Amino acid sequence: MTRPGMHLWFWVLTTLPALPSFEQIQSCPININFSSGTLTHWQAYTGNNKDGNGPDAIKLVYDSNASTPFGTIGASTLPEYNLPGVSGVRVITAQAADPFGGFPMIPTINGYAYHYAILLGSTSVSRRQPNGPNDQPGAGTPSGIGPLGGYIRGITYQVNVPPGPSTLPYTMTYAYAMVLENGAHASLDQPMARAIVSTPAGVITCASPEYFLPTNGGGLDSATARANGFAPSSLPTPNPSPDPQGNGQHLQDVWTKGWTEVTFDLTPYRGQQVSLTFEADNCVPGGHFAYAYFALRDVCAGLQMSGDTLACANNVGKYSIPSLDSASYAWSVPNGWIISPGSSGNAIDVTVGPQPGWIVAQAHNSCTTLIDSLFVHLYKGAMPQAQITPRDTTVCYGASAPLQALITTGTEYKWTNLGSFRGGREGAVATLPFSTGAVVTPQQTTDYILNIRNEDCPIALSDTFTVVVVPPIQVNVGNDTLVVVDEPLQFKATSTDPYKDVYQWSPPVYLSDPGIPNPIGLYGSEMYSITYQVTATDSFGCYGTTNVKVTIAHTLPDIFVPNAFTPGTNSNSLFRPVCIGISSLDYFRVYNRWGQLVFSTSQIGQGWDGRIQGRLQESNAYLWLLRGTDYTGRIISKKGTMILVR
Numbered sequence: 001m002t003r004p005g006m007h008l009w010f011w012v013l014t015t016l017p018a019l020p021s022f023e024q025i026q027s028c029p030i031n032i033n034f035s036s037g038t039l040t041h042w043q044a045y046t047g048n049n050k051d052g053n054g055p056d057a058i059k060l061v062y063d064s065n066a067s068t069p070f071g072t073i074g075a076s077t078l079p080e081y082n083l084p085g086v087s088g089v090r091v092i093t094a095q096a097a098d099p100f101g102g103f104p105m106i107p108t109i110n111g112y113a114y115h116y117a118i119l120l121g122s123t124s125v126s127r128r129q130p131n132g133p134n135d136q137p138g139a140g141t142p143s144g145i146g147p148l149g150g151y152i153r154g155i156t157y158q159v160n161v162p163p164g165p166s167t168l169p170y171t172m173t174y175a176y177a178m179v180l181e182n183g184a185h186a187s188l189d190q191p192m193a194r195a196i197v198s199t200p201a202g203v204i205t206c207a208s209p210e211y212f213l214p215t216n217g218g219g220l221d222s223a224t225a226r227a228n229g230f231a232p233s234s235l236p237t238p239n240p241s242p243d244p245q246g247n248g249q250h251l252q253d254v255w256t257k258g259w260t261e262v263t264f265d266l267t268p269y270r271g272q273q274v275s276l277t278f279e280a281d282n283c284v285p286g287g288h289f290a291y292a293y294f295a296l297r298d299v300c301a302g303l304q305m306s307g308d309t310l311a312c313a314n315n316v317g318k319y320s321i322p323s324l325d326s327a328s329y330a331w332s333v334p335n336g337w338i339i340s341p342g343s344s345g346n347a348i349d350v351t352v353g354p355q356p357g358w359i360v361a362q363a364h365n366s367c368t369t370l371i372d373s374l375f376v377h378l379y380k381g382a383m384p385q386a387q388i389t390p391r392d393t394t395v396c397y398g399a400s401a402p403l404q405a406l407i408t409t410g411t412e413y414k415w416t417n418l419g420s421f422r423g424g425r426e427g428a429v430a431t432l433p434f435s436t437g438a439v440v441t442p443q444q445t446t447d448y449i450l451n452i453r454n455e456d457c458p459i460a461l462s463d464t465f466t467v468v469v470v471p472p473i474q475v476n477v478g479n480d481t482l483v484v485v486d487e488p489l490q491f492k493a494t495s496t497d498p499y500k501d502v503y504q505w506s507p508p509v510y511l512s513d514p515g516i517p518n519p520i521g522l523y524g525s526e527m528y529s530i531t532y533q534v535t536a537t538d539s540f541g542c543y544g545t546t547n548v549k550v551t552i553a554h555t556l557p558d559i560f561v562p563n564a565f566t567p568g569t570n571s572n573s574l575f576r577p578v579c580i581g582i583s584s585l586d587y588f589r590v591y592n593r594w595g596q597l598v599f600s601t602s603q604i605g606q607g608w609d610g611r612i613q614g615r616l617q618e619s620n621a622y623l624w625l626l627r628g629t630d631y632t633g634r635i636i637s638k639k640g641t642m643i644l645v646r
Helices: 006-014 022-026 222-227
Strands: 043-048 058-067 071-073 077-080 083-092 117-121 151-160 171-181 192-199 210-212 254-265 273-281 290-296 316-320 328-332 347-351 357-364 369-378 385-389 392-396 401-409 412-416 426-428 434-440 446-454 457-470 481-484 501-506 529-538 543-553 558-560 578-580 582-591 597-601 620-630 635-644
Touching: 043 077, 043 083, 058 151, 077 151, 083 151, 117 151, 117 273, 171 192, 171 210, 171 273, 192 290, 273 290, 385 446, 385 457, 401 446, 401 457, 412 434, 434 446, 481 578, 558 620, 558 635, 578 582
Parallel strands: 058 071, 392 457, 481 543
Antiparallel strands: 043 058, 043 151, 077 083, 083 117, 117 290, 151 273, 171 254, 171 290, 192 210, 192 273, 316 347, 328 357, 357 369, 385 401, 401 434, 412 426, 412 446, 446 457, 501 529, 529 543, 558 578, 582 597, 582 620, 620 635
16 A cells, blocks of 8 residues: 555554554455466355346355365356356456457456456356246247246355454455346346445445446437447347347347446455355346456555556656446646546546656545555656657658657657658757757658657657658559540549549640540541540649540541451450440440351450450451441441451
């Protein structure tokens, strides 16, 4: 513990004879955190909640004074009630990710690393049976004789709270995470996890929260669920819907809540026995599952604040305490320290001031008020500081970007990067403020990192300049083309640029609009050919260009077909019609001398390569037929023969 009044508590301890040692009155119970990898010292139970949750749902108890299979001594796993092949209670000793929530099975919370956890429950559910007693488990069908009830499982530890002064806090801290399948039930019949702290006089209500999905009129209150830290899983439930109208679907109705830490105070029960229970219950009708993870700290000496005890001035640090159920929180920091706006609850971000001092946190609920404090010492040196410009920038491919930093606190600097770099990579800071800069020409998006250190402060400042590089812009406007006089020609330019482009055609003549990607060209008898350069420019000024040549034929629209072709050569290797002024091709067909169709297309520009089923044909004569429509609507039909030359 670290708190201003500690000297007073030590004085009280020295004036009370025959008291146990400080270590005895503050130490946690043996294996309270499952550090043996087993359930030893814990009692466990499983059961069925067809008559509701509570003591009557417990059907099978595993004694903490007996060995397996009837007790918990040495046991690391126990089955679900009447499901011997399914684990209902399991000690977790190896790290893994929960499949539905993705959170770790063993948590690290605000810098405190737990080493073990317990998993209560599974995805197994029960169903109403068409025949037989109501408590018979099994898959069954949804149309049976009554509710079967869901599986429950729990573990209990009889905590002998060590005697000691009431001024010396004795707390326990646990963390929990949950995976719950949503059911259309009243809240208390929903799948749930809960912690129960009780004494011979009864349950300590303010230390015994229940965790379940909130409902509103029997339906899920998703807004409140999200506000309470729940989120829907991306995975569907492994169980078919129990609703007769559900047609056996595996619904997307699993919700998860990641690790949350909770503290409760046992100081008022010094010298007494207290029962600590963790439980996970399926829904009362039985068709929706619940499982939960619990982990416990092995520190019981009051509220424990997490955070650095040695810091540099100007640094931003995080300080936190475990949450207290339904609590309000108050924080104080030394003069000159600043709590970041928006920080609240059981965790805050603090900008360290110029002097060391105490951080004090108070958590208060109807049960107790807990206080902890942490004295933070300062290194001699302050945290490095710098102003960097630009924080992020975007450049075109092949262009350079200037990076600049003004160091106001620091004694040395070093640049690290993966791209090109011109400037001083590292050096000492002679005088303050100190300016360091670089000119970079990355070939792809690159992070340039400036590390600054200050003498007598071991914490480095790392500022990242992200230079986003727009890839080379490739513009495509199609192949060179041939049109007839007075034929409207529709252009369509595109680019590979991920950003929105502005297009410009040059020269801007004979076009309906030279500033759009898809202008229409129209050419009179005075024109024979024209070549356009098309430029696509994005909002960053990056651009790409391409050219396209238009040849104007001084003839009527027509379709021309060669009378021979030589497949497999570098020229004249494709047999296709040449369309001038043709808006559409109905068909172009090629037949061999036996009347068999060997090629057919309706796409202008496509043709036959002289192969049938991949095999190049021998020299021979072939018949062709075609029909198309010119831009005026006139139908053109032709047929003829050609020679395949090898």
